[in-house]
Amino acid sequence: MSMSDGPKPLHTAKSEQIDEDREAVGTPPGSSSAARRKGKLFGAWSDRWAALPRQKQWLFLIVVVALAYLLPVINPPFISTEPGNDFPLACQLMAIYALVAVGLNIVIGYAGLLDLGYIAFFAVGSYTAAMLTSPDSAFIKIPYLWTIPVAMAVTMFVGVLLGLPTLRLRGDYLAIVTLGFGEIVRILATIIPAMKGQVGFQNVGHPPGVGADGIPIFANSNGTPWYWLTLTILIVILFLVGNLERSRVGRSWIAIREDEDAAETMGVPTFKYKVWAFAMGAGIGGLAGALMGGQVGFVNNQKFDVVTSILFVAAVVLGGAGNKVGAIIGGALVAYIPLRFTAVAEYKFLIFGLALCLIMIYRSHGLLAARQQLLAYGQKAYAAVKKSNDAKNAQPATNLGEELSK
Amino acid sequence: MSESAELTGPRTRIPSEGVAETAASERDIGVKVGDNLVEVKNLTVKFGGLLAMDDVSFNIKRGEILGLIGPNGAGKTTCFNAMTGVYKPTSGQVLLEGKLLNGMKQHKITRAGLARTFQNIRLFGEMTALENVVVGLDARHKTSVVGALLRLPRHIREEKSAIERGMALLEFVGIADQAATLSRHLPYGSQRRLEIARALATDPKVLCLDEPAAGFNPAEKEELMQLIRIIRDDGYTVLLIEHDMKLVMGVTDRIVVLEFGKKIADNIPSVIREDPKVVSAYLGEPEDDFA
Numbered sequence: 001m002s003m004s005d006g007p008k009p010l011h012t013a014k015s016e017q018i019d020e021d022r023e024a025v026g027t028p029p030g031s032s033s034a035a036r037r038k039g040k041l042f043g044a045w046s047d048r049w050a051a052l053p054r055q056k057q058w059l060f061l062i063v064v065v066a067l068a069y070l071l072p073v074i075n076p077p078f079i080s081t082e083p084g085n086d087f088p089l090a091c092q093l094m095a096i097y098a099l100v101a102v103g104l105n106i107v108i109g110y111a112g113l114l115d116l117g118y119i120a121f122f123a124v125g126s127y128t129a130a131m132l133t134s135p136d137s138a139f140i141k142i143p144y145l146w147t148i149p150v151a152m153a154v155t156m157f158v159g160v161l162l163g164l165p166t167l168r169l170r171g172d173y174l175a176i177v178t179l180g181f182g183e184i185v186r187i188l189a190t191i192i193p194a195m196k197g198q199v200g201f202q203n204v205g206h207p208p209g210v211g212a213d214g215i216p217i218f219a220n221s222n223g224t225p226w227y228w229l230t231l232t233i234l235i236v237i238l239f240l241v242g243n244l245e246r247s248r249v250g251r252s253w254i255a256i257r258e259d260e261d262a263a264e265t266m267g268v269p270t271f272k273y274k275v276w277a278f279a280m281g282a283g284i285g286g287l288a289g290a291l292m293g294g295q296v297g298f299v300n301n302q303k304f305d306v307v308t309s310i311l312f313v314a315a316v317v318l319g320g321a322g323n324k325v326g327a328i329i330g331g332a333l334v335a336y337i338p339l340r341f342t343a344v345a346e347y348k349f350l351i352f353g354l355a356l357c358l359i360m361i362y363r364s365h366g367l368l369a370a371r372q373q374l375l376a377y378g379q380k381a382y383a384a385v386k387k388s389n390d391a392k393n394a395q396p397a398t399n400l401g402e403e404l405s406k
Numbered sequence: 407m408s409e410s411a412e413l414t415g416p417r418t419r420i421p422s423e424g425v426a427e428t429a430a431s432e433r434d435i436g437v438k439v440g441d442n443l444v445e446v447k448n449l450t451v452k453f454g455g456l457l458a459m460d461d462v463s464f465n466i467k468r469g470e471i472l473g474l475i476g477p478n479g480a481g482k483t484t485c486f487n488a489m490t491g492v493y494k495p496t497s498g499q500v501l502l503e504g505k506l507l508n509g510m511k512q513h514k515i516t517r518a519g520l521a522r523t524f525q526n527i528r529l530f531g532e533m534t535a536l537e538n539v540v541v542g543l544d545a546r547h548k549t550s551v552v553g554a555l556l557r558l559p560r561h562i563r564e565e566k567s568a569i570e571r572g573m574a575l576l577e578f579v580g581i582a583d584q585a586a587t588l589s590r591h592l593p594y595g596s597q598r599r600l601e602i603a604r605a606l607a608t609d610p611k612v613l614c615l616d617e618p619a620a621g622f623n624p625a626e627k628e629e630l631m632q633l634i635r636i637i638r639d640d641g642y643t644v645l646l647i648e649h650d651m652k653l654v655m656g657v658t659d660r661i662v663v664l665e666f667g668k669k670i671a672d673n674i675p676s677v678i679r680e681d682p683k684v685v686s687a688y689l690g691e692p693e694d695d696f697a
Contacts, residue, residue: 240555247554247561248544251533255541258530265490265524267516267545267608276551322532374537376557376565381536381573382586389583 068231072224084342088223093339094332095230096292101315101331102237102324103284108313109322109370110250111277112257113167114175117182119309121282124158124185125151125289127195130299133205138194144205148290155286156279163278167271170260182309189301200300204293220297230291234328237284241324244280246376253277254372257322318359320366329367435468435519435611436503443468443643444489444520444612449498451481451488451667458484460667461498466612471634471644473658473675475651477687481667482647483525486616490522491515502611517545519611523601523618525647531590535581535600538589539572542607575603579633595626599633606637613637614645619653631657651688655679663687 049057072088081090100122107115128151131137133144142150166177189195206218207229217225244250252273255263264270293299311334319330337352359367375381437443444466451459459481466472474482487493489500491512500507507515521542530538547568549561576582579599584592589600598618605613615634619627627650634657638644648654654661655675663671663678665687671678678684 243555243557244551247565248540248547248549249551249554251537251541251544254533254537255530258532259528261492262524262528262530263541264512265492265516265522266542266604267513268541269511269513370532374533375540375569376562377569378534378536381569382534385583385585392583 065235069228072227079340081336081339081342085339086221086223088227089221090223090336090339092223092227092230092295094335095227095234096288096295097312097315097331097335098328099230099234099237099288099291099331100285100312101319101327101334102234102241103281103288104312104316105319105321105324105327106241106244106253106284107277107281108316109320109324109327110245110253110257110372111274112253113274113277114171114313115178115278115281116175116306116313117178117180117185117309118281118285118312119304119306120162120178120182120185121155121159121285122289122292122308122312123189123304124155124282125286126293126299126304127189127289128154128286129290129293130201130204131195133294134201134203134299136196136199136201136203141205143208144294145207147205147294148287151286151290152283155289156283158286159279159282160275162282163275167274167278179306179309182304182306186301186304189304196300198300198302200298200302202298204297204299206294206297218294220295223295226291226295233287233291237287238324238328241280242373245324246373246378249273249276250372251374254322254374314356317366318356320363320368320370322370322372323366323368326366326368326370437468439469440467442466443503444645445499445501445504446485446489447499447501449485449488449500450496451484451493452496458667459488459495459664462664462667462669463498464662464669464672466643466645467660468611468643469638469641470659471638471646471657473654473661474645474647474664475649475654475661476664478649479666480664480687482664483616484667485664486522486614486645486647490520490614513545516608516610519609520614521605521608521610521612522614523598523605523616525616525620527594527597527601529589529592529597529600529604531588533589534586535576535589535592535596535603536569536572536585538600539575539603539607540568542604543568543571545608572607575607576600578606579603594621598622598630602633602637606642610642612643612645614647616647617649618646619648619650627653 052060072091075082075087080087100118103121104115104118107113107118129144129147131139132142132147132150162178162181166174166181169177190197206216206220209217211217215222218229252263252268252270255266255268256270256273260270312331315330315334316327317330318333319328320326333355337355338349341347341351373379435443442465446462446464446466449459449462450457462481462485464472474485476482484493488495489507491507491510495508502518502520505518507518507520510518530541533541547564549558549564552558553561573582573585576585579602581592581596581599581603584596589597592600598621602613602615602618605615618634619630622630631653634644634646646654646658655678658675661671661673661675661678662669663681663684665683670683670687671681673681
């Protein structure tokens with residue numbers, strides 16, 4: 001049972017600040033104002049967010065989504081990565097990383113399984129897209145858009161294949177096995193002739209459509225349409241992941257993260273749900289890989305190294321493990337920071353490292369603290385509880401008032 | 407809104423109204439009241455060379471509160487763990503309604519109808535009280551991953567009923583007003599009660615409570631015993647591990663006493679109280695006093 005301590009590092013460290021965030025979200029006004037006094041900017045934000053009426057929340061979200069879509073078109077001066085890097089392409093990379101982080105967040109943030117080889121699923125997705133569309137490949141060719149569901153199915157299968165033998169391990173042991181798996185896929189790509197090692201696959205397919213000037217809409221150098229496609233997929237995935245989160249699946253994952261043995265005792269088939277977490281995470285990773293392969297147009301074994309894999313984990317932890325919005329922000333930042341500071345290219349990892357240090361010091365629990373909504377219809381019940389509690393609390397106060405006035 | 411307000415509103419629920427009909431409406435137990443619901447036969451558990459349980463046999467009859475007592479290290483929790491599938495018994499059998507539980511996965515044993523609480527509280531700390539209970543309720547839910555992903559009708563139905571049943575269970579154990587609190591922020595007593603609610607949520611035929619009153623003061627213990635009696639009156643069968651002899655005498659219908667992994671007595675409380683073997687197990691042999 002001591003082994004169950006394994007997956008915890010990601011969330012035992014979270015203690016303090018998360019407490020305050022929590023209090024800021026769900027408790028009487030007194031405690032949340034205390035949190036605000038302590039200068040917990042994000043706590044106050046989520047407090048205010050929760051206080052907004054539903055329509056305003058939607059309105060706000062629509063504005064955010066619209067801005068996200070318009071980002072490469074506006075190309076805001078200070079935020080832009082130009083002239084060093086093409087901004088629409090940077091946006092595309094940010095969206096890809098965000099998608100990866102959302103997928104990995106299921107594995108690390110929800111189910112608490114530390115997966116250090118997530119790049120493997122990304123690679124499998126990329127290779128699936130490349131091998132089914134590139135003229136360099138000996139396989140049958142299908143239209144690019146069809147490779148997206150195929151890549152998801154293949155990576156999910158690979159995820160299950162990896163999960164079945166390894167998910168009996170816990171904590172550090174699982175981390176080491178997944179780290180090895182990440183390398184295995186890269187090395188296989190090197191030694192299997194059909195996967196063409198460093199030579200790789202050129203002219204990977206892209207979605208159909210030709211612009212007025214005869215250049216394909218989804219050309220490799222044209223970031224904006226790719227970004228819009230990825231962003232749309234990201235939004236759909238977010239809705240689906242949200243559905244899972246607010247169901248017995250999400251609850252099972254969190255229960256496994258919190259206390260695997262207790263979860264099993266409460267009737268959660270822990271092994272099954274851990275495999276599902278792996279499969280879901282893998283599917284999203286493969287999807288991101290397929291999009292990346294299509295946009296870059298070239299897939300070889302060089303891009304799927306351990307460093308990138310660790311970067312993915314960094315994205316999840318940075319954003320706040322267990323929070324899907326946090327994962328998006330984390331993923332986008334991890335992609336953005338090195339691209340933004342290429343003007344000082346030699347120092348980009350220094351800047352990146354400093355940014356990580358600052359976040360670890362001031363937001364030890366990630367930018368957004370973990371908070372899952374695990375009940376599809378919980379808000380009403382909570383509101384009713386709060387109402388009746390407030391009514392109860394109000395009672396003695398008035399009595400006291402009467403006492404004093406006497 | 408009005409529907410959920412009714413759940414938690416000013417209506418103070420008299421606990422003896424029972425929780426069975428809301429929390430466990432589909433219970434179907436194949437054994438008549440008073441018959442053996444659980445049979446533990448010659449259960450032996452060895453850890454390497456250590457004999458933690460030695461050939462222990464007892465029955466739990468449907469509708470009773472059976473106390474399992476013994477000094478520290480007597481093997482009470484080991485017995486629990488062997489019954490609920492945490493440990494694999496070295497030999498012997500555990501039967502629920504005549505069905506063999508040995509070798510079944512833990513979560514299947516829970517779904518077969520054997521639920522438990524933990525001596526050292528093991529709630530899901532980052533979940534609210536209500537979410538903790540709903541995890542227990544999920545044991546009876548049938549939504550598939552695809553069903554949840556696409557929000558199919560069964561998922562929606564189960565989610566709605568889970569809120570209702572979950573709130574009813576929280577109300578039953580008396581912590582409905584803390585439904586939205588993270589379980590690790592709950593006061594100690596509420597955590598213990600939440601553990602019971604979560605175990606009840608799995609709709610058990612037998613509820614196994616592992617020292618549910620540990621760390622309670624006498625008044626709290628009395629309240630808890632009251633709650634356990636109500637649970638029994640509601641049609642649940644209860645297996646209770648308890649340390650405190652006085653308490654266990656007051657609430658149980660029958661008591662099994664373990665010492666050093668062996669069963670030394672099995673009888674009604676008034677007989678157990680007078681049993682010289684039990685007295686010596688707790689107070690020490692008279693000779694020891696002189697030695």
